[in-house]
Structures are given as C-alpha cells and as structure tokens.
Amino acid sequence: MKRLLRIMLGPVAHACAALLLAAIVCCPASAQTPPPSAPAPAAAGAGPRQAEPQAAAVAPANEPASPPTSVAAQLPRDLSAWGMFLSADIVVKAVMIGLAFASFVTWTIALAKTLEIFAARRRLRGELTALARMSSLADAARKFGERQGLAPLVRAAMIELNLSADASDKEGIKERVASRLERIDAATGRRMTRGTGMLASIGATAPFVGLFGTVWGIMNSFIGISKSHATNLAIVAPGIAEALLATALGLAAAIPAVVIYNVFSRSIAGYRALFADAAAEVLRLVSRDLDREARRPGAKAWDGKISAAE
Numbered sequence: 473m474k475r476l477l478r479i480m481l482g483p484v485a486h487a488c489a490a491l492l493l494a495a496i497v498c499c500p501a502s503a504q505t506p507p508p509s510a511p512a513p514a515a516a517g518a519g520p521r522q523a524e525p526q527a528a529a530v531a532p533a534n535e536p537a538s539p540p541t542s543v544a545a546q547l548p549r550d551l552s553a554w555g556m557f558l559s560a561d562i563v564v565k566a567v568m569i570g571l572a573f574a575s576f577v578t579w580t581i582a583l584a585k586t587l588e589i590f591a592a593r594r595r596l597r598g599e600l601t602a603l604a605r606m607s608s609l610a611d612a613a614r615k616f617g618e619r620q621g622l623a624p625l626v627r628a629a630m631i632e633l634n635l636s637a638d639a640s641d642k643e644g645i646k647e648r649v650a651s652r653l654e655r656i657d658a659a660t661g662r663r664m665t666r667g668t669g670m671l672a673s674i675g676a677t678a679p680f681v682g683l684f685g686t687v688w689g690i691m692n693s694f695i696g697i698s699k700s701h702a703t704n705l706a707i708v709a710p711g712i713a714e715a716l717l718a719t720a721l722g723l724a725a726a727i728p729a730v731v732i733y734n735v736f737s738r739s740i741a742g743y744r745a746l747f748a749d750a751a752a753e754v755l756r757l758v759s760r761d762l763d764r765e766a767r768r769p770g771a772k773a774w775d776g777k778i779s780a781a782e
Contacts, residue, residue, distance in 0.1 A: 553717060560714040561692050567685030571721040574674045578729045581667045589664065589739045595621045596746050603750060608764075609633070609757045624660075625754045628652040633758065642762045649758050653751040660747055664740045668733055675730035682722020689715025 557568055599621040606612045613630055616623045629649050636645045693711030 556710070556714045556717050559710070560717070561689060564685045564689045564692075564714060564718055567681060567688070567718050568721055571678060571682060571685075571718070571725045574678055575721075575725040575728070578671060578674055578725060578732065581671060582728075582732045585667055585736055589736070589743060592621075592664070593739070593743050593746065596743065596750065600746060600750050600753065603753050603757075606757060607760070609754070609761050612754065612757060622750050622754070624656050625653055625751055628656055629754050629758050633761075642766065645762060646755065646759060650755055653755060657744065657747055657751055661740070661744050664743055665736075668736050668740070671729045671733040671736070675726045675733060678722045678726035678729065679719075680722070682719040682725075685718025685722070686715040689718060 557565065560568065599616065602615060603612060603622060606615065609626065609629060612622075612626045616626050629652070632649045632652055633645065636648065639645055689711055693708050693715065696711060697708060
C-alpha cells in the first residue's frame with residue numbers, strides 16, 4: 473500500500489516542484505522592488521550638474537548674516553574727558569563750559585581771599601598788640617593815623633570826641649563812640665565777606681546744573697536708541713558717559729566751593745573777633761581819656777594837636 477502511494481504521489485510532487493521553479497524564473501524584473509539605497513543610473517549621471525545650482529541656492533541661506541558694526545566702531549575714538557566733551561550734545565557742552573567757568577571762579581576767589589585774609593589777620597594782630605600798649609587815644613592816633621588797619625577805628629573815635637567836646641554826659645559820649653565803632657566793624661565784616669557769596673551760590677547750584685546736563689544727555693541717549701532700534705549697551709554707553717561727565721563736573725565745582733566757603737567763614741569770623749577786640753581797646757582808650765579829663769575841671773577835652781591828628 474505504501475509503495476502504491478509512493479508511486480502515485482511521486483509524479484505529482486515532481487510536477488509541483490517544476491511549476492514552482494518555473495514561476496520563480498519567469499517572474500518579471502519590474503515586479504521586484506529595487507533597494508532604496510541604489511539610485512537610478514540616469515539620476516546618478518545628472519547628479520553633479522543638478523547639485524551645483526542647489527548648493528548655490530542654499531549657500532546664501534546658510535551663510536551668516538553680515539556682522540554688525542564692531543563695538544570699537546560704535547564707541548568714540550577718545551573716551552577721555554576731553555574726547556567725551558567734544559562728542560557731547562551742544563546743551564551738555566554749554567553746561568560743562570559753565571561748570572568749568574564756575575570752578576575757575578571758585579579757585580580764583582579762593583586764592584584772592586586767602587591772601588587777603590592772611591595779610592589782614594597778620595596786620596591786625598600786630599596792630600592790636602601795639603594798641604594794647606597805648607595809654608591814650610592821642611598816642612593811638614599818632615601810631616595808626618596813616619595805616620589801614622585800626623586807623624578807621626581811631627579816627628571815628630576822635631571825630632566823635634571832637635563833636636562831643638562840649639557835652640557834659642560822659643556816658644553818652646561812650647555810647648556814641650561805641651555806635652560808630654560797631655558800624656565800622658559791620659562795614660569791615662561786609663568787606664571781608666565780599667566774594668564769598670559767589671562761593672555759596674556755586675556750591676548750592678552747581679550740582680543741579682550738572683544734573684540738568686545729565687538728564688539732557690540721557691534723554692538724547694534714549695532718543696538715539698529709539699531711532700536706531702538697538703538696545704546694545706555699546707550704543708547707549710557713550711551718551712550716558714557724556715551725561716554723567718556733566719554731573720561729575722558739577723560736583724567738582726560744588727564740593728570745593730562749599731569747603732572753601734566754610735573755611736573762609738571761620739577765618740572771617742576769627743578776623744571779626746580780632747577787630748571787635750581792637751574796637752573794645754579803642755573804647756577803653758576813650759573811657760580812659762574821659763576819666764582823665766574829668767579830673768581836670770574846666771579844661772578842654774581835646775587840644776589842637778590831637779585834632780590835627782584827625
């Protein structure tokens with residue numbers, strides 16, 4: 473039985489194998505899917521010529537944009553104080569020039585008043601020492617008649633004594649002499665403080681003038697930002713630096729002015745104290761002469777020699 477089945481199925485198996493082999497051999501090549509990695513021969517030949525335009529078209533897109541202007545080109549060439557002044561706005565320049573002039577005035581007044589106060593104090597101390605050794609107003613008139621220190625005090629006292637020669641109230645004479653001396657002291661104080669008011673004005677207003685220049689410069693910087701549509705610090709920094717230079721000049725003018733004004737105030741106060749001591753010494757000489765005259769009834773208060781010294 474097995475042998476019979478083997479005989480019957482043998483030709484069938486061979487026939488099926490032959491049909492399968494024929495189907496594989498006779499299958500068209502177009503039905504086979506080519507591998508994706510293998511390019512077509514025609515495309516391979518045209519590839520170099522087509523790639524060149526594409527590369528030329530893609531290259532500009534891949535190239536970086538033209539670099540912006542360098543920071544060194546955006547900044548002024550000279551970042552010194554003089555360079556920033558030259559590149560500043562006209563208003564800021566005017567503020568800087570005004571502050572520089574104020575600083576020049578400050579130091580000019582400082583030099584002039586220093587020499588004046590030093591010379592006046594030195595002269596007054598010497599004259600006050602000499603006045604303390606005088607025994608009468610006549611001696612003081614001969615000593616200080618032609619000098620500028622205590623001469624006004626002595627002359628004023630002698631004028632009042634001559635005008636009050638016939639007065640009987642000695643206390644009234646002293647009061648009138650003291651009044652004249654007080655007026656001279658006040659006039660001397662005004663003369664010594666001449667010019668210091670300018671220092672006070674500069675010290676009070678220079679910082680605000682510099683602040684005005686700063687505000688103006690920063691405002692111009694913001695306007696430049698809005699026009700250039702750029703927020704780079706290198707663009708904003710020069711304008712802000714120029715603006716802050718105005719504030720620096722304002723402080724440079726104000727701080728010395730305030731310090732010098734305070735120094736002069738103390739020096740002038742000391743000078744006026746010395747001058748008040750001299751006025752008190754003159755008043756003591758007047759009182760001494762009046763007391764001496766009181767001990768000589770019927771005698772004139774002042775003779776022609778003292779009047780001539782007037």
